[in-house]
Amino acid sequence: MKFLIAGLGNPGNEYAHTRHNIGFDVVHHFVQKHKGAFEVDRLAFRAKVKWKGKSFICICPSTYMNLSGKAIKYWMNKEKISREHLLVVVDDLALPLEKLRLKPAGSDAGHNGLKSIEEELQTRNYARLRFGIGNDFAKGYQSDFVLGKWTSTEAKLVALKIEKSVEAIEVFAFNGLQTAMNSINNQVYSL
Numbered sequence: 005m006k007f008l009i010a011g012l013g014n015p016g017n018e019y020a021h022t023r024h025n026i027g028f029d030v031v032h033h034f035v036q037k038h039k040g041a042f043e044v045d046r047l048a049f050r051a052k053v054k055w056k057g058k059s060f061i062c063i064c065p066s067t068y069m070n071l072s073g074k075a076i077k078y079w080m081n082k083e084k085i086s087r088e089h090l091l092v093v094v095d096d097l098a099l100p101l102e103k104l105r106l107k108p109a110g111s112d113a114g115h116n117g118l119k120s121i122e123e124e125l126q127t128r129n130y131a132r133l134r135f136g137i138g139n140d141f142a143k144g145y146q147s148d149f150v151l152g153k154w155t156s157t158e159a160k161l162v163a164l165k166i167e168k169s170v171e172a173i174e175v176f177a178f179n180g181l182q183t184a185m186n187s188i189n190n191q192v193y194s195l
Contacts, residue, residue: 006059007177008085009034010076011093012117015049015066023137024150026162027093027117028064030135030169035062037170046082047075058177061085070116073124080125087125091176092132093169094118097150099136101158102192104165106133106172106185131181133172135165165193 011031019025035042040053040062048063061083065075080090094117099105109129112118122128141149154162168188175184 005057005089005177006061006083006085007089007091008076008079008083009060009062009091009093009173010072010079011062011064012069012072012095013064014068015064019151022151022153024069024095026095026135026137026166030093030133030166030173031062031064033166034060034170034173047078050079055174056178060177069120071120072117073120073122076121077124087127087130090130091173092118092121092130093173094132094134095137095150096134097137097139097146099134099138101136101138101161102194103136104133104168104172104188104191104193105136106131106176106181106188108181108185131176133169135169160195161193164195168193 009031011027013019013025013028021029035051035053038053038055040051042049042051047067048065051062053060053062061079063075063079065072067075094115098113108131112122172184172188175187
């Protein structure tokens with residue numbers, strides 16, 4: 005059984021470890037935990053991971069956020085992965101920092117990465133793991149906030165949530181979406 009795990013973000017050092025790139029960070033952690041390695045490939049940085057009899061194609065699109073769907077569609081087609089085995093990891097302003105939310109479908113909620121995926125796949129029905137980043141910014145400063153780095157006080161909680169996100173990916177692959185949703189959706193993460 006094969007899965008496509010896609011973390012959303014922007015390529016380039018200036019975006020590394022920003023709130024908007026948390027999808028990249030989660031997928032990198034998953035690959036690292038399972039002893040995989042990324043390589044530059046078509047439209048994405050790609051790693052293959054085998055774990056407990058399952059295969060994971062893990063990508064961080066190199067297309068920039070607003071064209072993420074092109075990379076995801078390409079790798080789904082190339083690896084013959086069904087929509088039911090796709091999981092997208094994305095930052096979410098509408099969720100507080102203490103939350104993770106796994107959903108089987110939903111709107112793009114104004115997120116350009118999700119908008120691109122919906123356009124390319126022609127559906128909103130694909131699993132997404134929303135990583136709450138909060139919305140602690142003054143009016144007019146959303147872009148600065150999203151493209152900003154985590155504060156030192158946020159960093160420890162973010163590290164914990166990255167671990168929990170990796171566990172959610174594993175549960176998604178082995179026990180299904182509903183079980184994974186039950187394991188994280190009602191949790192409030194704190195230190």
